[in-house]
Amino acid sequence: MGKIGRAGLYSLGVNLFLVVLKFGLAAVSGSLALAADAVHSLVDVVGSLVVLAGVFIAGRKAKSFPYGLYKVENVVSVVLALLIFLAAYEMVREALFEPARQLSSAPAALLGAALAAAAAFLFGRYERHIGEETGSPSLVADSQHFRSDVLSSGVVLIAVAGNAVGLPLDRLGAAVIAVFIARAGWGLLVDGMRVLLDASLDxxxxxxxxxxxxxxxxxxxxxxxxxxxxxxxxxxxxxxxxxxxxxxxxxxxxxxxxxxxxxxxxxxxxxxxxxxPRRGDLCKWAIPLADLKGTVSSHFGQAPYFYLVTVRPASGEVADSEMLANPYANVEKQKGIRTAEFLIGQGVDGLVLREGLEGKGPAYVLADAGVEVVLAKCETGEEALEEVRHANL
Ligand SMILES: [Zn+2]
CATH class of the missing domain: 3.30.70.1350 (Cation efflux protein, cytoplasmic domain)
Structure with a gap:
């Protein structure tokens, strides 16, 4: 197991420890805020278990599930989110309508809440460090979550401390933590539904x-x-x-x-x-010219101009034409290859030449890009065009 997997397992362990600690203290003290925080940690544990299970199940493909079982993870998230909403609702209901309980063992509850906050804070820092070192976004996200856990335990601390000095903060604290829990549920629900409904990639x-x-x-x-x-x-x-x-x-x-x-x-x-195989309704031809009067050049790379004509092969109708100066006609090296690349960049589909290409380079570049080369003994651009007017490439 790599560093990331280990840190993920530790994270699960810390959350399990927090669940046991908080439920135990809630039972001893009767604090609703502590119970709410315990449920919060339980939600975190179940959330990490879903992710882990997803990793194991996801790779399986079966005849009846040819696209894989990847979405199991998302189905579970949505179900989980609904359970979380139910828990949050229970918490708020109890906080608002049940009679307040007298807390016992306040010092133990205070100490426990402080310990929980410290554990979340320290582990969150460690996990963030590992997450940045390994470049794992899920570890970094998990470490950020521990920060909100510190906050949640802080709320418990204030609630229990307030209760100890006679302020009835315990139920208020529980209601605040219920909001934390509901927020976690909302995140799971939105993420899960987006995937289940095949939302687009970002x-x-x-x-x-x-x-x-x-x-x-x-x-x-x-x-x-x-x-x-x-x-x-x-x-x-x-x-x-x-x-x-x-x-x-x-x-x-x-x-x-x-x-x-x-x-x-x-x-x-x-x-x-x-x-x-490329658009069938239009064909763009290039013809090398020796001058602007339309004389076909016998050379390819050295041709100073190219006559570009777009025709509809079905009717032979000319849709568009233009005269381009060859920017590479006078360069020292590889003028053939560079000219070929220039024409490909112009979207040329075919080339009409008087003579075959000298050198293999340009021929290879043109063939690789799927540019057709047609040989025709013609004097003018118009004649060359007539040769290929109805050719459907
Ligand atoms: Zn949490």
């Missing part, structure tokens, strides 16, 4: 996944991306437009994207990627 996580997908240069477009939680696990579903028609290649790309997502986002159970 926006930060989705944005991270989106940028991870967009980094892959075979992705032409992210059509949709949704995600949900199940227990502590995440399920993602993406519809992508890939720059390839090759199924084998598309499969490789989607495996690569899935691995990248798992590397950047923790606790991902499943990534479902639907892909389409």
């Amino acid at each position: 926006q930060d996580t989705l944005a991270k996944v989106r940028s991870t997908i967009a980094e892959d240069r075979n992705v032409a477009e992210i059509r949709s991306l949704v995600g949900r939680n199940s227990g502590r696990y995440r399920f993602l579903e993406a519809e992508l437009m890939l720059r390839t028609r090759d199924l084998e290649k598309a499969h490789q790309v989607s495996s690569r994207i899935e691995a990248a997502i798992r590397a950047s986002v923790p606790h991902v159970d499943r990534v479902l990627i639907h892909y389409e």
